[in-house]
Amino acid sequence: MNCASESHAYVIFGATGNLAMAKLLPALYQLHSLGHLAPDVRILGCGRTPYAQDSWRAEVEKHLQTADAALLDSFLQRIDYLAGNLEDAAFYQALDAWMGASVCGNNVIFYLSVSPEFYVPITIRLAQAGLLVERTGWRRMVIEKPFGHDLQSARDLQHELNTRLDEEQIYRIDHYVGKESVQNLLVLRFANMILEPLWNRHYIDHVQITHAETIGLDGRANYYDRHGGATRDMIQSHLLQVLALLAMEPPVSLEAESLRDEKVKVLRSIRPLGQPQLASHAVRAQYAGYQQEAGVAAGSHTETYAALKLYVDNWRWRDVPFYLRTGKRLKERRSMVAVRFREPPMQLFQGSGASAVHPNWLLIGIQPDDVVQMEISAKVPGQETRTRQISMDASVGNPGERKADAYEDLLMDVIQGDRSLFLRYDEVKAAWNVVDPVMRGWADDERPPLQYPVGSWGPKAADQIFGQADREWRQTLSCNDKPESKL
Numbered sequence: 001m002n003c004a005s006e007s008h009a010y011v012i013f014g015a016t017g018n019l020a021m022a023k024l025l026p027a028l029y030q031l032h033s034l035g036h037l038a039p040d041v042r043i044l045g046c047g048r049t050p051y052a053q054d055s056w057r058a059e060v061e062k063h064l065q066t067a068d069a070a071l072l073d074s075f076l077q078r079i080d081y082l083a084g085n086l087e088d089a090a091f092y093q094a095l096d097a098w099m100g101a102s103v104c105g106n107n108v109i110f111y112l113s114v115s116p117e118f119y120v121p122i123t124i125r126l127a128q129a130g131l132l133v134e135r136t137g138w139r140r141m142v143i144e145k146p147f148g149h150d151l152q153s154a155r156d157l158q159h160e161l162n163t164r165l166d167e168e169q170i171y172r173i174d175h176y177v178g179k180e181s182v183q184n185l186l187v188l189r190f191a192n193m194i195l196e197p198l199w200n201r202h203y204i205d206h207v208q209i210t211h212a213e214t215i216g217l218d219g220r221a222n223y224y225d226r227h228g229g230a231t232r233d234m235i236q237s238h239l240l241q242v243l244a245l246l247a248m249e250p251p252v253s254l255e256a257e258s259l260r261d262e263k264v265k266v267l268r269s270i271r272p273l274g275q276p277q278l279a280s281h282a283v284r285a286q287y288a289g290y291q292q293e294a295g296v297a298a299g300s301h302t303e304t305y306a307a308l309k310l311y312v313d314n315w316r317w318r319d320v321p322f323y324l325r326t327g328k329r330l331k332e333r334r335s336m337v338a339v340r341f342r343e344p345p346m347q348l349f350q351g352s353g354a355s356a357v358h359p360n361w362l363l364i365g366i367q368p369d370d371v372v373q374m375e376i377s378a379k380v381p382g383q384e385t386r387t388r389q390i391s392m393d394a395s396v397g398n399p400g401e402r403k404a405d406a407y408e409d410l411l412m413d414v415i416q417g418d419r420s421l422f423l424r425y426d427e428v429k430a431a432w433n434v435v436d437p438v439m440r441g442w443a444d445d446e447r448p449p450l451q452y453p454v455g456s457w458g459p460k461a462a463d464q465i466f467g468q469a470d471r472e473w474r475q476t477l478s479c480n481d482k483p484e485s486k487l
C-alpha cells in the first residue's frame with residue numbers, strides 16, 4: 001500500500017450509523033496511523049443528529065481502539081461534522097461551503113453509508129449542487145450494498161447514477177472482497193502452479209462456500225427484514241463474489257477491467273434456478289424466535305438461512321455443483337471454502353470390511369482462521385497397510401503480522417482510484433440474474449420458511465441439497481473424523 005499521494009476529503013453520509021462508527025472511521029484511523037493519509041486530508045461526517053464539533057470528535061474517539069494519544073489527537077484534528085437533512089438543498093449548500101473552505105486539491109470521496117432508499121436522493125442533490133462535477137479535481141462515490149433489491153431496481157438505480165456520474169466515478173463496494181483471505185484466493189490460484197491442472201471438472205467433485213454467523217439481527221431488523229434476508233444480504237453479493245474468484249479463468253492482468261471481465265463471465269455462466277429446481281436446489285429457513293424480534297414484521301417470510309446448489313455452465317465447470325450457504329444465529333462463526341476432489345479411479349487400499357480411502361479436500365479458511373489446508377490420505381505407521389486422513393496445514397499470516405481490516409484496503413483503493421476490487425454494474429446485474437428467480441419462487445410459495453434452532457447448523461433439509469449420500473456439509477476445518485482404512 002503506497003502513501004496517498006493526493007489530498008482529498010472523505011465525506012461520509014450516515015456517519016452516525018453502525019457501519020461508519022464500527023468500520024469506516026476505524027479504518028480511516030488505521031490509514032492515518034500507518035501514514036497513508038496525506039497531511040491535509042479531511043474527513044467529514046454527515047448525519048441528521050446534531051453534534052458540536054467537539055462532541056462529534058469525542059463520539060468518534062469512543063469507537064477507536066488506540067493507546068497512542070498523540071496519534072489519536074492528530075486524527076481527530078482531521079475530522080468535522082455537518083448536521084442536516086440529507087434531502088434538503090440547504091444541507092448541500094453548507095457542504096459546498098465546507099468543501100470550499102477545507103478541501104485541498106478539490107478531490108472528494110462521497111461515501112453513502114445510508115439506507116438504500118437514500119442513494120438516489122443524495123446523488124440527485126449532490127448533482128444539483130454541482131458537487132459531482134470534476135473541474136479541477138476528482139469526485140468519487142462509494143455505494144454500499146445492496147445495489148438494488150432485485151434486477152429491476154438495480155437497473156433503475158444504475159440509470160439514476162449514470163445520468164449524474166461517469167462509471168469511473170462509481171465504486172460499488174463489497175467488503176467481503178477486501179478481506180485478506182478472499183484476496184488470497186487470487187494469489188492461491190494464480191501465483192501457484194500446483195492447483196491449476198486440477199482446477200476443473202475432471203478432478204473436482206464439488207465446491208462448498210460457507211458463511212456462518214452466530215450473531216442475529218444485531219439491531220438491523222428494519223433493514224434486514226425489509227431489504228435483506230440471507231440470499232439478498234449475503235449470497236447475491238459476498239458469496240457469489242467468492243464463487244466468481246474461485247471459478248474464474250486467469251485474467252490477463254490484475255488491472256480492474258481484466259479482473260472484472262473474468263468474474264462477470266463466471267456469474268453469467270451460472271445456470272438460473274427455475275421453479276422446478278427450487279425444491280431440490282434451494283433451501284430457506286428462519287431461526288426459531290426470529291418472528292418475535294423487535295422490528296420484524298408479523299408473519300415475515302424473510303429467510304435468515306439460505307443454501308443454494310448452483311452450476312457454472314462452462315467448459316471448465318460443467319456439472320460440478322457449487323454449494324453456497326449462509327445463516328445467522330448458527331453454531332459457530334466460520335467462513336470457509338471447501339473443495340472436494342474426486343476419488344481415485346480405483347480403491348486399491350480398500351480391504352474387506354475396511355472403509356474406503358477418503359477423498360482429498362482443499363480447505364480455505366476465510367474467518368476466523370485465515371488458513372489453507374490440504375487433506376490427503378497417508379499410511380498409518382505399522383506393519384499393516386492402513387490409511388488415514390492427514391491434514392497439511394498452513395496458517396496464512398506469520399506471528400506478529402498485522403491483518404488489515406477489509407475496509408482499510410478498500411478505502412485506500414478509492415483514494416488511489418483503483419477499482420479492481422469494486423463491482424462493475426454488469427457483475428451486479430449477473431448476480432441478480434442468479435438470485436431473482438429464487439426470490440420470486442419463494443415469494444410465490446405461501447408456506448413459511450423452515451425453522452432451525454438457534455445454535456444449530458441450520459435446518460436438516462439443507463443436508464438434502466446434496467442429493468447424494470457421500471456428500472455432506474463440511475462444518476469444520478479439522479479432519480472430519482480421522483477415518484482409517486485397512487488393506
Ligand code: BG6
Pocket residue numbers: 213233234
Ligand atoms: C454484511 C451483511 O454485508 O456482511 C451482514 O449485511 C453480515 O448481515 C456481514 O453480518 C458479514 O460480514 P463480516 O465481514 O462481518 O463477517
